[in-house]
Amino acid sequence: MEQLLDYAWLVALLPLAAAAIISAFGKLMPLKGSEVGIVAVFIAWLISIGITWHTFSNPGVVLERAFDWSPLGGGLTLELGMLVDGLTAMMFLLVTTVSLMVQLYSREYMHGEERFTYFFAMLSLFTFSMLLLVIANNTLQAIVGWELVGLCSFLLIGFYWHDKPNQDAANKAFMVTKFADVGLVVGVIILSAGVAATGIEKPFNIGTTMELSMNGTLSNGTIAFGALMIFLGAVGKSGQMPLHVWLPDAMAGPTPVSALIHAATMVTAGVFLVARLYPVYIQVAAVMHTVAIVGVITLFFAGFLALVQDDIKKVLAYSTVSQLGYMMAALGVGGYTAGIFHLFTHGFFKALLFLGSGSLIHAVHSNNMSEMGGMRKFMPITFVTFIIGSLALAGFPLTAGFFSKDEVLVAGELWAANGFVTGNLVLWLGLAGAFVTTFYMARSCFLIFWGEHRGAHHAHAEEHDVVPHGDDAHDEHHTDEHVTVGHHATPHESGWQITVPLVVLAAGALLVGLPGSFLWPADANNFESWTATHALEEASYPFISAPEDDHPASEAVGGAGVLAAPALAAEPGEHGDGGVHVLHGPPGFEPLLAGIAFAVFLAAAGLAWSIYGKGQPDDDPMFRMGPVTKALVAKYGLDTFGYRYIVVPVRDKLSPAASWSSNVVIDGIVRSAGGAAKRLADATYGTLDQKIIDGGVNGAAFSAAWWSDKLKRIQSGDVQRYAGALVAGVIVLVLVFAGAR
Amino acid sequence: MSEGIHFIGPLILAAFLFCVGIYGIIARRNAVLVLMSVELMLNAVNINLVAFNNLRFADSPTVDGQIFALFIIAIAAAEVGVGLAIVLNMFRNRASVNVDDVDLMRW
Numbered sequence: 001m002e003q004l005l006d007y008a009w010l011v012a013l014l015p016l017a018a019a020a021i022i023s024a025f026g027k028l029m030p031l032k033g034s035e036v037g038i039v040a041v042f043i044a045w046l047i048s049i050g051i052t053w054h055t056f057s058n059p060g061v062v063l064e065r066a067f068d069w070s071p072l073g074g075g076l077t078l079e080l081g082m083l084v085d086g087l088t089a090m091m092f093l094l095v096t097t098v099s100l101m102v103q104l105y106s107r108e109y110m111h112g113e114e115r116f117t118y119f120f121a122m123l124s125l126f127t128f129s130m131l132l133l134v135i136a137n138n139t140l141q142a143i144v145g146w147e148l149v150g151l152c153s154f155l156l157i158g159f160y161w162h163d164k165p166n167q168d169a170a171n172k173a174f175m176v177t178k179f180a181d182v183g184l185v186v187g188v189i190i191l192s193a194g195v196a197a198t199g200i201e202k203p204f205n206i207g208t209t210m211e212l213s214m215n216g217t218l219s220n221g222t223i224a225f226g227a228l229m230i231f232l233g234a235v236g237k238s239g240q241m242p243l244h245v246w247l248p249d250a251m252a253g254p255t256p257v258s259a260l261i262h263a264a265t266m267v268t269a270g271v272f273l274v275a276r277l278y279p280v281y282i283q284v285a286a287v288m289h290t291v292a293i294v295g296v297i298t299l300f301f302a303g304f305l306a307l308v309q310d311d312i313k314k315v316l317a318y319s320t321v322s323q324l325g326y327m328m329a330a331l332g333v334g335g336y337t338a339g340i341f342h343l344f345t346h347g348f349f350k351a352l353l354f355l356g357s358g359s360l361i362h363a364v365h366s367n368n369m370s371e372m373g374g375m376r377k378f379m380p381i382t383f384v385t386f387i388i389g390s391l392a393l394a395g396f397p398l399t400a401g402f403f404s405k406d407e408v409l410v411a412g413e414l415w416a417a418n419g420f421v422t423g424n425l426v427l428w429l430g431l432a433g434a435f436v437t438t439f440y441m442a443r444s445c446f447l448i449f450w451g452e453h454r455g456a457h458h459a460h461a462e463e464h465d466v467v468p469h470g471d472d473a474h475d476e477h478h479t480d481e482h483v484t485v486g487h488h489a490t491p492h493e494s495g496w497q498i499t500v501p502l503v504v505l506a507a508g509a510l511l512v513g514l515p516g517s518f519l520w521p522a523d524a525n526n527f528e529s530w531t532a533t534h535a536l537e538e539a540s541y542p543f544i545s546a547p548e549d550d551h552p553a554s555e556a557v558g559g560a561g562v563l564a565a566p567a568l569a570a571e572p573g574e575h576g577d578g579g580v581h582v583l584h585g586p587p588g589f590e591p592l593l594a595g596i597a598f599a600v601f602l603a604a605a606g607l608a609w610s611i612y613g614k615g616q617p618d619d620d621p622m623f624r625m626g627p628v629t630k631a632l633v634a635k636y637g638l639d640t641f642g643y644r645y646i647v648v649p650v651r652d653k654l655s656p657a658a659s660w661s662s663n664v665v666i667d668g669i670v671r672s673a674g675g676a677a678k679r680l681a682d683a684t685y686g687t688l689d690q691k692i693i694d695g696g697v698n699g700a701a702f703s704a705a706w707w708s709d710k711l712k713r714i715q716s717g718d719v720q721r722y723a724g725a726l727v728a729g730v731i732v733l734v735l736v737f738a739g740a741r
Numbered sequence: 742m743s744e745g746i747h748f749i750g751p752l753i754l755a756a757f758l759f760c761v762g763i764y765g766i767i768a769r770r771n772a773v774l775v776l777m778s779v780e781l782m783l784n785a786v787n788i789n790l791v792a793f794n795n796l797r798f799a800d801s802p803t804v805d806g807q808i809f810a811l812f813i814i815a816i817a818a819a820e821v822g823v824g825l826a827i828v829l830n831m832f833r834n835r836a837s838v839n840v841d842d843v844d845l846m847r848w
Binding site for chain 2: 712713716717718720723724727
């Protein structure tokens with residue numbers, strides 16, 4: 001198993017090979033290339049499980065392999081390499097599992113699609129990109145993976161490119177994330193410049209960067225600016241407010257894409273990168289507070305937007321934004337493990353929910369919940385698995401989401417003991433967010449599965465006023481093609497290729513939370529010991545002043561809070577400055593917090609049942625809240641604001657100006673420089689080349705010819721003239737000798 | 742010996758013969774006459790050699806000059822043989838012994 005870590009690069013490269021093979025030969029294959037993608041990711045999945053097994057049973061194991069790759073030479077060494085530790089293994093497991101399930105699912109969901117082969121090539125390429133980012137041992141390689149992820153996202157959102165709104169959604173996603181990526185690049189440059197200034201040849205190496213941040217070599221200013229800029233990239237990619245606007249629109253892509261990219265893996269890239277560089281982030285208080293506040297704002301406000309959505313995928317999209325907020329918020333309050341634990345569990349149940357919604361859309365040919373209803377009778381498997389996913393998302397006790405969300409809240413509660421208000425914000429707004437989450441998920445479930453079936457008879461109803469973009473059209477468009485001609489009698493359960501992934505992911509949504517829960521054996525390796533990286537073990541929070549001496553270290557590390565149980569993993573005094581209140585290890589069973597969480601769940605679910613239990617009410621109270629509804633339907637005006645104050649000025653002012661400066665100024669400079677160069681060249685040619693050099697050469701030749709014509713006449717062939725010349729020469733010589741004498 | 746004949750006489754004779762030879766070489770067109778002029782010049786040199794030998798080594802038995810003169814006579818005979826053969830061939834090919842006619846070796 002040890003040696004398996006050396007082959008971790010295979011996990012990343014297998015999907016790349018699959019993408020290349022599918023692109024080249026996919027259309028010739030019996031299953032149109034889908035078999036290549038599935039087999040490749042299946043092998044990668046097996047390797048990932050091996051790596052997971054090894055890293056889980058050997059905490060702290062870390063393997064870094066890299067080869068130098070410096071096309072430019074010089075003192076700067078660029079690397080291409082891999083860093084395999086628990087965090088990498090966790091992402092491997094998540095990405096390959098979801099990718100495998102999504103590809104299997106897509107075999108049926110995308111069946112008959114014209115660009116079926118292309119779709120699978122892109123899925124494989126996306127999987128590769130994400131894994132390239134995950135495996136990176138240096139930030140430069142991470143940027144490459146990151147940008148490839150963005151590219152694949154763009155291509156897949158715009159998969160149904162013949163509809164204008166889908167193109168717009170793809171462009172929007174690309175532009176918004178690209179805007180944020182400027183921050184990422186700037187941040188990476190700042191950090192690596194700081195590292196390079198110390199004379200280290202490999203400034204992009206993540207391990208080196210973390211080490212220098214922790215031992216104080218990098219100044220706080222450098223760290224703060226670099227980390228915040230990288231965080232800007234994460235804000236864009238991970239859909240944090242206010243750059244989340246692309247994510248709901250990205251639902252224009254096919255549903256499996258939404259599951260893979262916009263729920264489980266791609267949007268976690270930002271969270272992952274922050275987690276990867278976590279020892280850098282915890283150096284400066286301002287950075288931590290920024291991360292926490294952005295996360296809290298996102299988790300709290302994004303959830304409300306889901307309340308007024310009719311499109312099931314939009315509900316899930318906003319819930320994704322909200323859950324990403326939980327992850328960021330957890331990272332911002334010292335809850336490293338809590339954040340990535342939530343990332344891990346969320347990946348499973350959100351992929352499950354998206355695939356379940358795809359199964360529903362497949363059956364009723366509409367994204368709108370107003371056209372569903374009563375689906376539990378038609379689609380039992382989808383029903384059960386979707387409910388499991390919803391419960392996990394809502395944090396129903398003993399599901400994966402319960403444990404991870406619980407841990408986020410405990411992390412916030414502990415952080416508050418350091419004297420930071422962000423900890424309290426995470427705890428209480430997190431609880432409020434949980435209420436909203438439960439409510440909108442319950443609303444969706446009741447609207448979809450209970451009541452009477454409302455679809456088909458009056459399909460294309462007048463509910464469009466709720467959904468600003470008519471981007472449900474494409475899903476109808478492609479599913480219609482292989483359904484018996486236009487005959488929407490009753491919806492029916494999907495085939496095994498859709499239900500098997502649902503069942504597998506449902507099992508995941510129930511079980512993957514266990515390693516980080518209080519149910520896990522206390523002395524066994526748990527989620528924290530698995531994913532805590534080596535650097536993190538030694539990391540400290542320098543901005544938290546050490547408390548008075550009588551403060552017991554064990555309590556400080558684990559269980560200072562009212563709600564939190566003593567940490568299971570932390571030993572007393574493990575942290576040098578022992579007074580830091582940070583969650584370590586899974587929190588113990590805490591009746592108070594579990595009770596509050598369960599009460600919140602029951603309250604929200606009961607409220608939803610009272611409104612939606614009988615099917616869709618004629619006047620949804622969500623739409624009778626006056627200005628609140630108006631704000632929510634308008635998505636807090638962020639889209640309008642962005643359109644009016646960013647898109648329009650850029651389009652009408654900046655673009656023409658840029659175009660003018662490009663066409664007139666820069667082209668003019670280039671053109672005049674070119675003209676001047678041409679005139680100079682002409683002059684040089686006419687005088688120097690033609691007259692001087694050619695004239696010299698020709699003149700030499702002509703004078704030689706002229707002289708030879710004259711001189712050749714000496715060679716007359718007349719013997720007597722030669723003799724005369726001979727005599728004359730002798731006479732001259734005689735005279736000369738005589739004179740010399 | 743020195744009483745017998747004054748050496749100026751042979752020298753004048755040699756100079757005269759040499760000049761006649763030069764004139765013949767430069768002025769005559771007939772190849773045979775040119776050859777004969779060459780012979781005149783050679784013999785002028787022979788006279789000079791003998792005369793100067795007697796002038797220089799009057800009281801010794803040295804006869805270097807005479808020996809050289811004999812060499813020149815022998816070589817001149819050979820030279821005339823070659824020369825006349827060339828002239829003969831020239832006449833056969835061109836029916837002429839005029840040196841002006843053989844100017845193939847020109848530009």
